[in-house]
Amino acid sequence: MKFRTFGWVQNPSDFTKLKKTVQVFDPKSDQYKELTNHIVKNVIYFNSDRKKLQKKLDKNVSEFTYEELVGTSRNKKNKAPKYRKDAIANSLLQVTILSQSSKTKGKLYTDNWTADGFLRWAVSLNFVSYNREKDTFKITELGKKLSNSDDGSSQEMNILQEAMLSYPPATRVLSLLATSSKQSLTKFAIGNNLGFVGEKGFTSYDEGLMIDWLKSVATKEERNNIRRNIEGTSDKYARMISGWLVKLKFVEKHTNKYKVGINEYISGFQTYSITAKGLHAINQANGLSKNKTKKKFVMWEFLAISNKQDSEQTRDFIRTRRAKIILGLKHHHTISALVNYLKHEGFNMDESMLNSELKKLISFGLRIKIVGKTIKLQDNVFGICIPDQSFVPANADIYLENMKNHYRKITNLPERYLELLDVAFDHNRHQDFEIMTAGIFKDCYGLSSIHLGGQNKPDGVIYNNNFGIILDTKAYEKGYGMHIDQIDEMCRYIYDNKQRDIVRQPNEWWNNFDKNIPKDQFYYLWVSGKFLKNFDKQLKNTHYRTNINGGGLEVSQLLLGADAVMKGNLDVNTLPNYMKNNVIKLVI
DNA sequence: TCGGATGAAGGGTCTGGGTC
DNA sequence: TGACCCAGACCCTTCATCCG
Numbered sequence: 115m116k117f118r119t120f121g122w123v124q125n126p127s128d129f130t131k132l133k134k135t136v137q138v139f140d141p142k143s144d145q146y147k148e149l150t151n152h153i154v155k156n157v158i159y160f161n162s163d164r165k166k167l168q169k170k171l172d173k174n175v176s177e178f179t180y181e182e183l184v185g186t187s188r189n190k191k192n193k194a195p196k197y198r199k200d201a202i203a204n205s206l207l208q209v210t211i212l213s214q215s216s217k218t219k220g221k222l223y224t225d226n227w228t229a230d231g232f233l234r235w236a237v238s239l240n241f242v243s244y245n246r247e248k249d250t251f252k253i254t255e256l257g258k259k260l261s262n263s264d265d266g267s268s269q270e271m272n273i274l275q276e277a278m279l280s281y282p283p284a285t286r287v288l289s290l291l292a293t294s295s296k297q298s299l300t301k302f303a304i305g306n307n308l309g310f311v312g313e314k315g316f317t318s319y320d321e322g323l324m325i326d327w328l329k330s331v332a333t334k335e336e337r338n339n340i341r342r343n344i345e346g347t348s349d350k351y352a353r354m355i356s357g358w359l360v361k362l363k364f365v366e367k368h369t370n371k372y373k374v375g376i377n378e379y380i381s382g383f384q385t386y387s388i389t390a391k392g393l394h395a396i397n398q399a400n401g402l403s404k405n406k407t408k409k410k411f412v413m414w415e416f417l418a419i420s421n422k423q424d425s426e427q428t429r430d431f432i433r434t435r436r437a438k439i440i441l442g443l444k445h446h447h448t449i450s451a452l453v454n455y456l457k458h459e460g461f462n463m464d465e466s467m468l469n470s471e472l473k474k475l476i477s478f479g480l481r482i483k484i485v486g487k488t489i490k491l492q493d494n495v496f497g498i499c500i501p502d503q504s505f506v507p508a509n510a511d512i513y514l515e516n517m518k519n520h521y522r523k524i525t526n527l528p529e530r531y532l533e534l535l536d537v538a539f540d541h542n543r544h545q546d547f548e549i550m551t552a553g554i555f556k557d558c559y560g561l562s563s564i565h566l567g568g569q570n571k572p573d574g575v576i577y578n579n580n581f582g583i584i585l586d587t588k589a590y591e592k593g594y595g596m597h598i599d600q601i602d603e604m605c606r607y608i609y610d611n612k613q614r615d616i617v618r619q620p621n622e623w624w625n626n627f628d629k630n631i632p633k634d635q636f637y638y639l640w641v642s643g644k645f646l647k648n649f650d651k652q653l654k655n656t657h658y659r660t661n662i663n664g665g666g667l668e669v670s671q672l673l674l675g676a677d678a679v680m681k682g683n684l685d686v687n688t689l690p691n692y693m694k695n696n697v698i699k700l701v702i
Numbered sequence: 703t704c705g706g707a708t709g710a711a712g713g714g715t716c717t718g719g720g721t722c
Numbered sequence: 723t724g725a726c727c728c729a730g731a732c733c734c735t736t737c738a739t740c741c742g
Contacts, residue, residue, distance in 0.1 A: 118735090124706085124737080124738095125706045127704070127705050127706075128706090188733095193732085194734090197708080198707080198708060198709075199708080213706085213707085214704090214707075214742075215707095225706090225707070226735090227707080227708085227737090228707075230736085231706085315738090338703095339740095342703080343740050344739080346738080346739090350738080353704095357704080384703085419736080542711075543738085546738090
């Protein structure tokens with residue numbers, strides 16, 4: 115059986131198109147008639163696809179398979195295209211959603227990923243239901259109401275608002291905004307606290323770090339690049355959900371300016387705040403009377419998303435475990451009772467792992483009250499259907515989960531930084547690694563930390579009034595050894611910073627350091643998942659060539675050090691003492 | 703910017719020739 | 723002749739940024 119993912123939606127934003135998506139399942143709707151009479155004939159490329167879909171529409175069929183709805187990515191030769199803009203239309207939703215370039219280029223269909231997004235959106239809001247056995251979709255009673263409502267009517271608005279209040283990630287965003295009602299939030303601040311925090315597929319960047327980065331670059335192009343291109347997946351979800359809530363009048367959007375000099379301002383990241391209407395709605399949805407509390411719609415497919423390196427079995431194992439936790443919460447009101455129940459169901463979890471899962475379910479959007487050892491699910495959840503099948507997680511995933519849990523037990527670090535244990539070994543996520551490393555220095559070590567990135571700049575600078583560190587991060591799957599070119603690179607940064615010669619390095623990245631740092635208090639630092647034996651030579655060589663001290667910090671020590679600083683066991687001002695051109699041990 | 707668009711990863715599936 | 727196997731090509735699903 116095919117297991118799909120719902121609940122997490124990337125691209126869609128237009129409720130008009132959502133309604134059209136729902137109407138594809140309603141033979142009485144205008145969109146269905148349009149498809150039947152014109153669109154399929156004119157836009158579906160291959161005769162075979164056209165015939166197949168037209169036949170169903172002519173019969174007023176209202177249940178379609180994933181393939182008929184989302185289609186695939188094929189070119190005019192019916193092969194997987196090298197560039198996806200060469201893809202032709204081959205599904206109902208592709209031709210229901212006009213592309214962004216419909217007006218400029220006359221392209222009358224979207225790609226399969228956006229089609230998938232609209233289908234996910236419709237399913238996630240309970241307008242369309244999914245049949246797992248048949249891999250088919252059809253309209254729900256709620257979907258029929260939406261389909262039949264007049265466009266732009268208050269009834270339509272009501273249906274959308276009500277549906278959104280049943281969707282946990284949206285109520286999570288509303289709750290976050292309600293809690294910080296005095297201050298509006300960026301997508302980063304929301305993304306940090308949304309979804310299954312600390313897992314792949316839910317990356318989020320630190321707000322302060324992103325603002326500093328935006329302020330640190332010199333040109334408009336660089337700023338546009340950061341504003342346009344740098345966001346974690348959770349930050350993206352936060353932006354999209356906030357955008358929906360703006361359209362439903364629950365949230366307001368604000369533009370911001372940041373001061374970067376005397377009378378010099380740059381435009382910053384947008385922020386969101388809750389409206390009076392939004393506050394009223396979330397208060398009602400969370401109503402004290404159980405009967406009035408808005409039910410939350412949750413499907414098994416919402417409860418974890420595919421992780422690249424993890425097997426699908428791991429994803430589905432986690433989904434089932436989370437579903438069992440939610441169901442267990444209905445009858446078990448202490449941590450130990452829930453641990454026992456889960457054990458009985460075949461899931462061995464200790465308290466710290468369960469606590470972490472509960473926190474993730476909270477950031478997913480369920481209200482779970484934890485007081486001491488007692489727990490209470492405050493939401494009435496419906497829609498969960500667990501497949502009658504057991505899943506076996508991959509060994510590598512079990513190992514990683516146990517390691518993370520070990521760090522949960524011995525540290526008080528925010529969950530999202532535990533993901534460093536994974537990211538540090540994944541070269542595909544080097545940007546994540548850079549930003550998260552800079553983030554932990556800021557967030558947990560309490561230092562100023564600016565992520566730089568880009569050409570001819572180190573990955574970041576870390577400093578306070580007393581010292582400055584040039585940061586470079588290296589994500590290597592099997593550990594980091596010696597790399598001559600990277601010694602050269604670091605030496606260049608060290609000389610850049612020593613000489614501060616604008617002709618030699620026009621981008622002046624060193625201006626990000628505090629101006630009062632004594633000249634002899636600059637250090638270099640490599641951070642990696644693991645250093646191999648010959649890395650030592652790299653450190654000695656760098657010191658020999660520059661006469662500057664520095665070191666290498668493995669991610670495990672980065673985390674333990676962060677925890678020690680937060681607990682007051684390590685004075686951050688002693689960091690320079692560890693810079694002895696060795697691999698550093700902050701905590702033994 | 704908003705509202706998608708895009709290239710890529712990597713596991714899944716198909717194909718077709720070889721072997722029993 | 724057909725069942726089975728295996729490797730490589732091709733495809734599907736899903737990001738994680740990217741962009742008109």
